[in-house]
Amino acid sequence: MPSDTVISTQGLTKRFTVKKSEVEAVTDLTVDVQRGALVAFLGPNGAGKSTSLRMLTTLIPPTAGSATVAGYDIQKEPAGVRSRIGYVGQGSSGSFAQRVRDELLSQGAFYGMGRRERTERADELIASLELDAFATRTVQQLSGGQKRRLDIALGLIHAPEVLFLDEPSTGLDPQSRANLWEHIIALRARYGTTVFLTTHYLEEADRYAERVMVMDSGRVIADDTAAALKADLAGDALTLTLEEGGDLARASSAVGRLAGATAEHRGDRTLAFTAPSGSALLPRLLRELDHEGIGVATATAVPPTLDDVFLALTGRTLRDADQPEGDDAPATTDTESHTLEGSTR
Amino acid sequence: MTATATATARIVRPQLGRDTWNVLIRELKPVVRDPFSLIFSLVQPLVFLGLFxxxxxxxxxxxxxxxxxxxxxxxxxxxxxFGTGATGSNLQYEMMTGSHERTLVAPLSRSSLLIGRALKEVAPIIVQALLIVAIALPFGFRAHPLGLVAGLALLGVFGIGLGALSYSLALATKQREWLFWGVQQSLIFPLLILSGVLLPLDGGPAWMRAVAAVNPVSYVVDAERALLTGSLGAPEVLWGWVAAAALAAVGLAVGVRAIRRSS
Known part of the structure; x- marks a missing residue:
């Protein structure tokens, strides 16, 4: 494993036995993650994201394959892995009856930090994550957003090399989600921590992740930056509505010539099609249609989303691909049970 | 990205003693922070004391x-x-919310997660027992001082065993709260009644006396009665310690096995 590679998996596979039948939740996961990266696993419920994370964090053993995290083998040296990683699961990490500051200090003790060190670190994180006003409150008194910020603090108390986040913003209102992400980005910049997360929020993966691994049915089906995935796998969605009496067949022919795309007819006056760099193509297309005497009433070009990437890869949208809980694994071991949320066109 | 600080996490190898201590301290914090919760959980025993x-x-x-x-x-x-027998529900709630999972990812000895929790049970037991004794004193109850100390220690050992079994039940029933409470309630009341806590079993049916003879709680109750009246060397005391120690050993063994399999 190169020195700047902090996560490396080879053929990582996990099978569960559910009701006497075998289910392969993750198949042949082979990836390398560079130190300091912010990587997102994107996929519908049941895709195998959380199972992958649970293997990498030593919560469950793989059925086959191997992996090293922060230089330690997940099966042979789990203590080394656990010492070097922070983990924020889907649920609330703080115990309901514990006070915020107490829980941080206990977590520091679990990671071998001395009293002074863990006190300083806890106070620093309480300040960084704006938990000052709640430090002496119990976890059960916190709002969803405050609990999530505490979870992040618990994951970072020991200054881990890698922070695993499983659906970090699920269940939060938009304002709390944005606030949480501000904190994650700021803390990452401050500590240089590698962040590896799962999400089914398309716009979060698109906006924040430097690298997106799209998972479906236990396999990574695409792996690149969000921009590259969208550029390579999905084009801009263009819609032209012709003026009254416009010749739809001739317009469609022009689209075919200039964009190399087959336009879909929507009603008597509207054409819809996708094309790489469609926004740049649109002015040229409008000039061509004008030259041919075809008036255009409205024209829109919408850039692609990661859902379009998923559609291009699998033939279905992420929303459609969302499966009921437990389709890939027992609910107690792989809890990708949340509703898919994100933008689709 | 500009990193102004670097990751410094050290390698921490699991150590049963140190980890158990850290888990114990963590578990004690809510008790210390909110001691009134101990008083509220005394309502049921006080009702029995006052009405029965x-x-x-x-x-x-x-x-x-x-x-x-x-x-x-x-x-x-x-x-x-009533108290320690139900303590597994706290762990079950932590399993459902995610807090338990976080501790499983920490570099802790798995056994310490169970043993530390079970040891914590001793503290509320001693505080609550002393409160009950204090409440009974104005009504003429008297306890032999040394016997009381030994009785509290016996309750502590008994509580460690019962607490460990309660946690084991939580680990076995996972997310199914109804199953935890169903099993717990189905066991606690028969154990209570068939131990002679409420009424002497001497005049009861033979089958009841036979069950009581294999109920470890019976021996602990008899030992407590002997200790608090000052009969420190009575045979009941020895059998009470044997029963409590056996329960603690079995409870911890079952609990440690369950938590090691936890994921």
């Missing part, structure tokens, strides 16, 4: 002090049965 005690006095025909010397040790055991 007078019935016992009337039935036995004896005086109040004499009846209390028989009943209060049973109420102390009841504290453990």
């Amino acid at each position: 005690g007078p019935l016992l006095v009337a039935q036995s025909g004896g005086d109040l002090a004499g009846t209390l010397s028989w009943f209060v040790p049973g109420v102390l055991v009841m504290i453990v049965l």
